Amino acid sequence: MVLPLMHVILSSRSHGGAKFGWSLAVVFFPLLSYIIYLIVTQPAKRVQQR
DSSP states (O other): OHHHHHHHHHHSSHHHHHHHHHHHHHHHHHHHHHHHHHHHHHOOOOOOOO
């Protein structure tokens, strides 16, 4: 439970209140919320220009 919480807190994927919300979710539902966090906060893919 500590490792996912540290990743959420130190990550730049979310900011401000969203980071606090994700942290609470990871505390109460560690595995499920961490998986959802990783899926929802994926960095945008860069589109290659020709």
